[in-house]
Amino acid sequence: MDAPGTPTLDEVARLAGVSRATASRAVNGSSRVSDRAREAVEAAVRSLGYVANPAARSLATRRTDSVAVVVPEPDDRVFSDPFFGRTLTAVNRVLAERDLQLVLLLARPGEEEGRTLRYLRGGHVDGAIVVSHHRSDHLAEHLAGLGLPCAFVGRPILGADRVAWADTDNVAGARLATELLLERGCRRIGHVAGPGDMAVGQDRLAGHLAALAEAGLDRDPGAGPVEHGDFTEASGEAACARLLAAYPDLDGLFVASDLMARGALRALAAAGRSVPDDVAVVGYDDLGADHCTPPLTTVVNPAGDLAERATRLLLARLDDPAAVPEPVLLPPTLVRRASA
Amino acid sequence: MDAPGTPTLDEVARLAGVSRATASRAVNGSSRVSDRAREAVEAAVRSLGYVANPAARSLATRRTDSVAVVVPEPDDRVFSDPFFGRTLTAVNRVLAERDLQLVLLLARPGEEEGRTLRYLRGGHVDGAIVVSHHRSDHLAEHLAGLGLPCAFVGRPILGADRVAWADTDNVAGARLATELLLERGCRRIGHVAGPGDMAVGQDRLAGHLAALAEAGLDRDPGAGPVEHGDFTEASGEAACARLLAAYPDLDGLFVASDLMARGALRALAAAGRSVPDDVAVVGYDDLGADHCTPPLTTVVNPAGDLAERATRLLLARLDDPAAVPEPVLLPPTLVRRASA
DNA sequence: TGGACGTGTGGAAGCGCTTCCATCCGGTCT
DNA sequence: AGACCGGATGGAAGCGCTTCCACACGTCCA
Numbered sequence: 001m002d003a004p005g006t007p008t009l010d011e012v013a014r015l016a017g018v019s020r021a022t023a024s025r026a027v028n029g030s031s032r033v034s035d036r037a038r039e040a041v042e043a044a045v046r047s048l049g050y051v052a053n054p055a056a057r058s059l060a061t062r063r064t065d066s067v068a069v070v071v072p073e074p075d076d077r078v079f080s081d082p083f084f085g086r087t088l089t090a091v092n093r094v095l096a097e098r099d100l101q102l103v104l105l106l107a108r109p110g111e112e113e114g115r116t117l118r119y120l121r122g123g124h125v126d127g128a129i130v131v132s133h134h135r136s137d138h139l140a141e142h143l144a145g146l147g148l149p150c151a152f153v154g155r156p157i158l159g160a161d162r163v164a165w166a167d168t169d170n171v172a173g174a175r176l177a178t179e180l181l182l183e184r185g186c187r188r189i190g191h192v193a194g195p196g197d198m199a200v201g202q203d204r205l206a207g208h209l210a211a212l213a214e215a216g217l218d219r220d221p222g223a224g225p226v227e228h229g230d231f232t233e234a235s236g237e238a239a240c241a242r243l244l245a246a247y248p249d250l251d252g253l254f255v256a257s258d259l260m261a262r263g264a265l266r267a268l269a270a271a272g273r274s275v276p277d278d279v280a281v282v283g284y285d286d287l288g289a290d291h292c293t294p295p296l297t298t299v300v301n302p303a304g305d306l307a308e309r310a311t312r313l314l315l316a317r318l319d320d321p322a323a324v325p326e327p328v329l330l331p332p333t334l335v336r337r338a339s340a
Numbered sequence: 341m342d343a344p345g346t347p348t349l350d351e352v353a354r355l356a357g358v359s360r361a362t363a364s365r366a367v368n369g370s371s372r373v374s375d376r377a378r379e380a381v382e383a384a385v386r387s388l389g390y391v392a393n394p395a396a397r398s399l400a401t402r403r404t405d406s407v408a409v410v411v412p413e414p415d416d417r418v419f420s421d422p423f424f425g426r427t428l429t430a431v432n433r434v435l436a437e438r439d440l441q442l443v444l445l446l447a448r449p450g451e452e453e454g455r456t457l458r459y460l461r462g463g464h465v466d467g468a469i470v471v472s473h474h475r476s477d478h479l480a481e482h483l484a485g486l487g488l489p490c491a492f493v494g495r496p497i498l499g500a501d502r503v504a505w506a507d508t509d510n511v512a513g514a515r516l517a518t519e520l521l522l523e524r525g526c527r528r529i530g531h532v533a534g535p536g537d538m539a540v541g542q543d544r545l546a547g548h549l550a551a552l553a554e555a556g557l558d559r560d561p562g563a564g565p566v567e568h569g570d571f572t573e574a575s576g577e578a579a580c581a582r583l584l585a586a587y588p589d590l591d592g593l594f595v596a597s598d599l600m601a602r603g604a605l606r607a608l609a610a611a612g613r614s615v616p617d618d619v620a621v622v623g624y625d626d627l628g629a630d631h632c633t634p635p636l637t638t639v640v641n642p643a644g645d646l647a648e649r650a651t652r653l654l655l656a657r658l659d660d661p662a663a664v665p666e667p668v669l670l671p672p673t674l675v676r677r678a679s680a
Numbered sequence: 681t682g683g684a685c686g687t688g689t690g691g692a693a694g695c696g697c698t699t700c701c702a703t704c705c706g707g708t709c710t
Numbered sequence: 711a712g713a714c715c716g717g718a719t720g721g722a723a724g725c726g727c728t729t730c731c732a733c734a735c736g737t738c739c740a
Contacts, residue, residue, distance in 0.1 A: 009698095018720085021720055022718080022719060034718060051461055053399070058697090059399050060724080061697080075428065075429040092415060101464075103441070122391045124441075348726060365728090377689085392726085393725085397728075
């Protein structure tokens, strides 16, 4: 790992004519160092090209100065869904403010959360941010049990009271979307829902059904034009096709994510339906929605904000492990474009 | 970083009734351990839930068991260009075989390579894989100078003889693409090129020009219908628009990446040109090319293979630092679809 | 039967850093 | 002038692990 002649703090101290203790204090910007000593050390550091050995430092301080971002999704989704791009970008930016390194932990297909959990327990990181959490991964409970500081982007479906999290109010957002379709006069409204094992999928479905119920369009739970996707474009297309097959007279469609909505638009086009005239469509997320044809009316899910808030919650935990952070819940807003 | 009561190797050894040295050997699967001792240690590890402290291990072994992937691009490109997704997925898979952790190092906008270089020099990782390297980052030279084992995905533009790399033959690929357009009968062929400060941009341009020259369509270097983009969809659209404005009679277009080609198709549609009848288009990469309208004829750039080959080159270097690996150069192939 | 050899084991030395604690020093207060 | 104080400093312990080395103990062969 180190180049052969990597200088150590000892050599810096010797060159600067101070003890290793003082050199360490100078390097770490401690106050209890005279200007004279500090300058000597700084000069020595420069002339030797000294860089502290992170393993040694970490061993002594019991900190690693790095934070894991855990994404229990296959890599291809992470690198194709703009939601993750936004999220990781924001997390990275906030962590960089404090010189913390981001370590991306992806679930690899076919493996349980064992490997990830082992990594987190192994003391490789000071804390974790969990992004796309599913019911079955039990991450909130595991992490709370571990005592590892953590924060969730999106309310955890289990153990939400034991960890910090930031989310948008997905129930309210879905209600907004559905109400818009109702106002437009749609009466046979379908829903391409997110995964049933994620809070975001459940909440958007719940908000949608609540709005329908208020409008007197009750339906039996579990019945009606609802098909689940997994937040990929392909799943949105397939779900929409199933919906059209079962309910050919659909006049409105609420899709639980813009990426799925993009797939749905393709299915609608393939079925010869015009949007919004035959079927009005509302998406969710406002990620790439303006690049669809037609541009998508959607609910804003401020992924960057959310990630930043979650990261700051984590930072607060790192600063003061005793602090019990309040969850953050942001209000949704609707953006009207051409599709509804 | 550690939970308060994290068990140490000492406690494992005590519980197993052996010395710490033996416990260490057992944990690391050394051969020089009796079955009796090994089983006792394994039992102790299980009952205590022992996980080795990576900092301590790394300090003693001078290894970190992690590898950096360096991408000198802004995060938003990394998370939107499918090329990176493929690449990172493949690297991650190969590293996982050896239980190496991937650490993603993105250039943050507005900062020089200082931070990245500091990290690499700091001994945080055992080696590095560099993905989208530009002339000005001088990464090949820096890394070779550092003595840090590394491998490049895509031939480095400077210092290619000092580091390991894997690439496809981009000159040959561009030639293939251009020849196809020529065979089709195109005579006024434009090119949306990649960045001029990357080997891949230069090579694809060179192959294109070589094919034109062979067909007797020489042109002054630097002149003619060539516009550069930066491998984003938006830049492809803009470059194509510039091309159409300057050369309204274009009948063929070779675009140096599929993502840019997608943008180019949009520009062509906006200009009312039909593809392939008015303008035949060939892309490069075969990433999402089949999802374009019309589906894109393109040159296959096997991003996953490339990344895997580069990663294996790195692993070989890690196993035997003295080994001087041969560069890998894969042949390109053409995929015909509707656009040309 | 004695030496050579191989195998499993433990003691102990470090890896490079931080930080507690004792010490020292110059200045201030009484 | 002496006690006192606070800031700067160095010595040394220790973070948890690996690994060199020495040693004990059989085994095997001459």
